[in-house]
């Protein structure tokens with residue numbers, strides 16, 4: 439299997455604050471991987487380093503085998519890595535459909551089109567012309583996922599997609615994540631909800647203090663252990 443995303447001993451900073459310390463991870467085509475860890479360990483900073491928001495000052499990041507000289511959001515998107523950001527990032531002045539179309543800026547063609555996103559999330563079709571930020575939290579999350587898929591990515595990174603959502607919505611999203619992965623898209627699911635991780639991911643990385651402290655296959659026993667020591 440070819441490697442889609444590789445972090446090799448990444449050191450990343452916000453100004454003088456050194457957040458990621460030799461952070462390494464690897465995701466192959468079609469894989470379903472979880473990144474877990476308590477608040478503030480540096481999960482989002484991994485995403486921010488890939489996007490060039492946090493600065494990469496040691497180690498390397500490669501997408502599909504090509505090293506990123508200068509990480510930028512459009513570079514990642516163009517190479518097939520889409521991000522569903524923590525907090526969702528819905529643009530307030532744009533309608534649901536306009537928010538979806540933003541996802542096409544990467545210029546990648548493929549399975550995902552506006553009608554196919556509406557098949558996946560029928561509620562978005564009903565609300566196509568309302569402002570994106572008028573949706574409920576769960577619907578905004580669906581919109582953020584739809585927008586990411588519109589770039590026809592090889593890998594979708596989901597940063598705590600179920601934070602603050604009702605269990606019934608979390609269940610719906612778990613089904614959606616599995617449907618998307620079944621179509622061959624790799625997932626990096628950043629989560630603290632380990633029962634969701636168990637339903638979606640096949641492999642995990644656990645982080646503490648800006649580095650990986652454990653990794654392996656996902657199963658009920660391992661998730662139980664991690665719940666005690668890594669997340670809670």
Ligand SMILES: Nc1ncnc2c1ncn2[C@@H]1O[C@H](COP(=O)(O)OP(=O)(O)OP(=O)(O)O)[C@@H](O)[C@H]1O
Nearest residue numbers: 452455457475476477478479480481482483484524
């Ligand atoms: N823009 C920023 N400038 C300076 N420090 C930051 C910035 N963003 C995050 N940090 C710090 O970097 C560290 C890692 O934060 P990060 O957001 O990556 O954690 P996280 O694992 O995503 O946490 P959470 O689960 O709460 O989202 C924290 O100590 C945080 O305070």
Ligand SMILES: [Mg+2]
Nearest residue numbers: 481482483524
């Ligand atoms: Mg975060």
